[in-house]
Amino acid sequence: MPKVSDDRLAARRAEILDAARRAFARHGFEGATVRVLEAETGLSRGAIFHHFRDKEALFLALAEDDAARTAEVVARAGLVQVMRDLRDKDAGWLGVQLEVRRRLRTDPAFAASWAERQSAVAEATRERLERQRAAGVVRDDVPVAVLADFLRLVLDGLVSARAAGLPPDALDGVLDLVEDAVRRPRSTPSQRSADPSLA
């Protein structure tokens, strides 16, 4: 019954990823030694590295999962929704994001290989902004590329701020402002808040 076996392998893989995320969050990437990963997963190194070639492969799998999920949320609900979802992200998720950002600055090989993943999110953002502009929701007096740059910068700032301890409750007001900034202007501010949330 290969189906069951596949499900089992996938479940085990997901378990290892969750445990690795906790380990990276608690100890940092460097500090999450193979011994730490064994303790966190409850598995031997042999079992872990049956699923992932090495610690680097584990980290990349986490970062790629997150990028794929982000691209899905962007396509469905926009980059501002990704920002709203930061309310519920834990230290594990934020830790992976920070490690990705650190490597983009310090590791040219990673930065080059990562460009492809980033472009999926960038493309989903642009497509959604163009659809929302055609629907009359997004402002048309600023190029879509500028709106996309703006949203990505705010997301980066929010990830840093959440990682530095910004309470989730502080997000709402800021995100209303961000959404308002990309929205088509209305004649009065009170009308704005009645618009659907579509950036």
Next chain:
Amino acid sequence: MPKVSDDRLAARRAEILDAARRAFARHGFEGATVRVLEAETGLSRGAIFHHFRDKEALFLALAEDDAARTAEVVARAGLVQVMRDLRDKDAGWLGVQLEVRRRLRTDPAFAASWAERQSAVAEATRERLERQRAAGVVRDDVPVAVLADFLRLVLDGLVSARAAGLPPDALDGVLDLVEDAVRRPRSTPSQRSADPSLA
């Protein structure tokens, strides 16, 4: 002639700070060993540590200089001007900012002692936003605290993006959008661009 001597000491101190900034930018804080600092300053460790107790004191002096200058720019021209000035910041300046952010996340003692410096920038931001609101320039339908949070997040995102290689030319469009977001709404978009730049 104590005056000349004071000037000389101040000039030497500034020279050491500039060289240390270059060394931190090139090698990171950990990699900027005392030997690297000697090579970059052209001074002996004795001469360097006559002015600064240790490498940590050097880093803190740089970070405090930057925070004091930021607070001055905010008081005079607003936090958006600090963002526009990111055009001209080099790897040395960005490196110190990133090291500050890294420590805020990873070093609780630093985070506590730094809170005081951050509050000078936060207070200057709030005061300026309140003045500009009273002058009818800044929007009055969103609390000043939310506008200040928003601007700080964008600044954080911009510092990360510049450090990751965002070209300075990409800043202008985004910053017009940011300024527009905190500005009092006008009846037409075209009138907005004629407003003075005052966020």
